[in-house]
Amino acid sequence: MSTPRSAHRPTAVRKFALAAVAAVAAARVLTGCAYEEDICNTGEYPVMTVGGTGSACVRNEEQPPEGYVRYPEGKVPLKVDDTWDVYWRTHTLDENGKIIDAP
Template sequence: MHSDTGCGNRPARRPPNGPTGRRPRHGPVHQGDRHAVQAVGSTGRACAPKGEDPPKGYVRYPEGKVPKTVDDTWERYWNTHVIDENGTVRKAGEGE
């Protein structure tokens, strides 16, 4: 698993990469043999091997709301929303 260090071509979320300090606006969120998972109670994410349950402290994205590429609708959405320990989706608070 790769925790918040990027999956596939997705760069680390913090700190921003590159000379401009901005993330590239292209490429897959995760590699083909992995799937993206969301950290519980945080906007953090990771990649887990396909066919395996998410590691402790992570959950799968809700069906139909999985980010596929950097800067797609769902990738932007999950930058501002979290899934809590009960599976409830809510807006992220400051510092989450």
């Protein structure tokens, strides 16, 4: 008794999916994971919560919303996981603008 042809499809689909995942992984290795994600979209700047590690993006022509402030000059995260993005995960600003350890 032979196996119906449709019984082999899940295996073929699974093999295709694994091949696709492998191709994406290979591409990332070959490019050195060169893609860096911006913190904010074009026309926006990042802001942080006062006394916490939250952040948001604000349109360039707008002021930060209540409870948020601009990052200190020269310490603005621009890309996900860049030096300042990592730094601000464990630091924040108090209500006087002083850098403190995050709670």
